[in-house]
Amino acid sequence: MNRPCLPLLLHPPSWLTAVCLALSVAVAPGASKPKRVLVVTTTTGFRHSSIETAERILEKLGRESGDFTVEFARVTPPKGPSKPAAPIDTGDAEKLKTDTEKYNAAMEKFKADDARSQEAFKEYAAEQKRVLAEKLSATALKQYDGVIFANTTGDLPLPDPQALVDWVKAGHAFCGMHSASDTFHGNPAYLRIIGMGRDAVPFILAELAEQRLDHWLA
Numbered sequence: 001m002n003r004p005c006l007p008l009l010l011h012p013p014s015w016l017t018a019v020c021l022a023l024s025v026a027v028a029p030g031a032s033k034p035k036r037v038l039v040v041t042t043t044t045g046f047r048h049s050s051i052e053t054a055e056r057i058l059e060k061l062g063r064e065s066g067d068f069t070v071e072f073a074r075v076t077p078p079k080g081p082s083k084p085a086a087p088i089d090t091g092d093a094e095k096l097k098t099d100t101e102k103y104n105a106a107m108e109k110f111k112a113d114d115a116r117s118q119e120a121f122k123e124y125a126a127e128q129k130r131v132l133a134e135k136l137s138a139t140a141l142k143q144y145d146g147v148i149f150a151n152t153t154g155d156l157p158l159p160d161p162q163a164l165v166d167w168v169k170a171g172h173a174f175c176g177m178h179s180a181s182d183t184f185h186g187n188p189a190y191l192r193i194i195g196m197g198r199d200a201v202p203f204i205l206a207e208l209a210e211q212r213l214d215h216w217l218a
Contacts, residue, residue, distance in 0.1 A: 034062070034067055034068050034069050035067065035068040035069070035145035035146060036068070036069055036071065036143060036144050036145050036146075037058075037062065037068045037069065037070050037071070037144065037145065037146045037147070037148060037173075038070075038071050038072070038073060038135060038136075038144045038146070038147045038148070039054075039055065039058050039070055039071070039072050039073070039074075039147075039148045039150055040072075040073040040074070040132075040135075040136070040147065040148065040149050040152055040156075041054065041055060041072065041073070041074045041150045041151060041152065042073055042074060042075055042128055042131070042132060042152060042156055043077070043151070043152055043153045043154060044128070044153065044154030044155055044156060044157070045153035045154035045182065046153050046179070046182070047077060047151075047153065048151040048153075048178070048179060050151065051150065051151050054150045054151060054177065055072065055074065055150070058070050058148065058150070068145070068146070071135070071144075073131055073132055073134075073135040073136060074131070075124060075128045075131050077121075077124055078117060078120040078121060078123075078124055079117075080114065080117040080121070081110050081113035081114055081117060082110075083107075083110055084103055084107055084110055085103075086103060087099035087100050087102075087103050125157075128156075128157055129157045129159075132156060132157055132158050132159065133159040136158050136159065136163070136164060137159045137160060137163065138160055138163035138166075138167075141163060141164065141167045141172075144172070145172065145173060146172060146173030146174070146175065147164070147167075147168075147172070147173070147174050147175075148174075148175040148176075148177065149174075149175070149176045149177065149180035149183060150177045150178075150180075151177055151178050151179045151180070152179065152180050152182075152183045153179050153182045153183055154182075154183060155183075155184060155185075155186065155187075156183065156184070161184070161187055161189075161190065162189065164190070165189040165190060165193065168193055174193060176193075176194045180194060181194055181196055
């Protein structure tokens, strides 16, 4: 039996609370067929260290409940080299000379490693486009019941950003965790979805096949 969509205010104190509440409202337990949820952890800005933890817990929640399955749109970024710190003059000329020689050698190595990492980041950007085109195209979205933006940041290279907006408007579930609000700053339609637009409604509509009207949030 289909039931009305429930508004869900997503301003809890932790990302885990947000996920648990969103999924408990959006996914009907005991459904005959598990819902398919796409978790997007791609970033083009700051990358939170908790992303991998979120991925593991979301997958575990789905596996242990049996109410939903999780697929990912994720690309792990390469690690760039750390720039060496310049030596500090403490008044010891001999020490400064030694430290400067070490620093110059370290800088040469850094420049070579940095040049290689730039190529790796170009490949990373291309892989982001490929993965998001595969998982978040208008056609691909049809196979999912819900999408979670888990600590995404920046302007994600979606093949068709409007397709995601239209998919949400059609009544599918969308959950934005933490820095999902630091994503698509220049996209008013997306900002309205997460309650940050000029005329936004401060809640997210979560609609799957059924809703739990007995949940305490209702």
